[in-house]
Amino acid sequence: MASESELKEDWKRVDRALIPEKLLGEMSQPECKGLTLLTDVMINATVCRLGPAQGQVTAPYADDIELVLDVAETIELGLKNSIKPGRAPRQLVLWAQNTLTREKRYVCVVAKGIPVPSIDDCVSFVMWAEAGFPNPPYTVVDGILYLRDPELYARKAGERSLAIHENMRIEKERRELVISQRRARCQAQQELELQRKRVRDLGWRELIAEHESVSPSDDDISTALYHLRISLLTLPVPGHPIGQH
Numbered sequence: 189m190a191s192e193s194e195l196k197e198d199w200k201r202v203d204r205a206l207i208p209e210k211l212l213g214e215m216s217q218p219e220c221k222g223l224t225l226l227t228d229v230m231i232n233a234t235v236c237r238l239g240p241a242q243g244q245v246t247a248p249y250a251d252d253i254e255l256v257l258d259v260a261e262t263i264e265l266g267l268k269n270s271i272k273p274g275r276a277p278r279q280l281v282l283w284a285q286n287t288l289t290r291e292k293r294y295v296c297v298v299a300k301g302i303p304v305p306s307i308d309d310c311v312s313f314v315m316w317a318e319a320g321f322p323n324p325p326y327t328v329v330d331g332i333l334y335l336r337d338p339e340l341y342a343r344k345a346g347e348r349s350l351a352i353h354e355n356m357r358i359e360k361e362r363r364e365l366v367i368s369q370r371r372a373r374c375q376a377q378q379e380l381e382l383q384r385k386r387v388r389d390l391g392w393r394e395l396i397a398e399h400e401s402v403s404p405s406d407d408d409i410s411t412a413l414y415h416l417r418i419s420l421l422t423l424p425v426p427g428h429p430i431g432q433h
Contacts, residue, residue: 199227199231203223203227205238206223206227206238207243208242211243211260211264215307216305218304219263219305222307222311226259226310229311229318233314233318235248242260243259243260243261244256244257244259244260245257245259245313247314247321249321253336254284255282255321256282257310257313259310261281262280262281262307262309266278266306277299278298278303278304278306278309279296279297280313281294282295282297283295283331284328284331285335286336291335293331295327295328295330379409380408380409380412383412384412384413384416387413387417388416388420395421398417399417399418402414
């Protein structure tokens with residue numbers, strides 16, 4: 189069992205490995221509190237390891253893939269964004285790396301939830317890695333696919349792009365159809381009002397002649413005018429005006 193002095197030295201070693209001295213002097217109090225937690229989880233980590241460079245943490249994703257989190261750059265990015273208007277989303281500076289080819293690819297992972305110091309997101313990454321990376325975001329999955337099989341990645345990216353454009357086309361047609369139907373209803377209503385006024389302005393002989401010459405039709409305007417003519421030609425109930433029953 190390690191002595192207290194050994195534990196302190198180990199703690200200092202991990203602290204220095206995680207945060208460069210210059211950055212430590214720029215960190216806010218909440219960030220410094222987060223460093224205490226990050227150091228603790230790294231000391232007890234069984235999957236994550238420090239490095240390859242200062243301020244970085246590496247975790248094996250699979251036999252051929254590692255995820256490398258740049259803790260220092262993540263914190264620096266968070267500090268820069270915190271003073272900008274409109275506060276940008278918190279983002280991990282993270283890349284996937286093929287352990288066989290050493291090729292790497294940056295992956296976009298945006299933090300969600302309530303605003304917290306960026307170092308807290310680094311703690312979440314370590315705990316996520318220790319849990320075996322459950323439910324990885326598609327950006328990570330895509331990055332790993334690219335490192336393993338660039339041709340398959342390109343094919344799937346092309347298929348996804350085509351699917352997105354097809355969905356956009358379908359949505360555009362749907363919106364255009366809704367607008368067209370709404371416009372058609374407005375035009376039909378306007379036409380109906382004009383025709384109703386025309387029929388009401390007809391004299392009795394003209395009204396009778398039109399009614400006898402026009403057969404009932406299935407379209408809405410013809411049907412409405414047919415019933416209007418019947419209403420106008422029918423004797424009203426005593427006390428009611430002509431055309432209303």
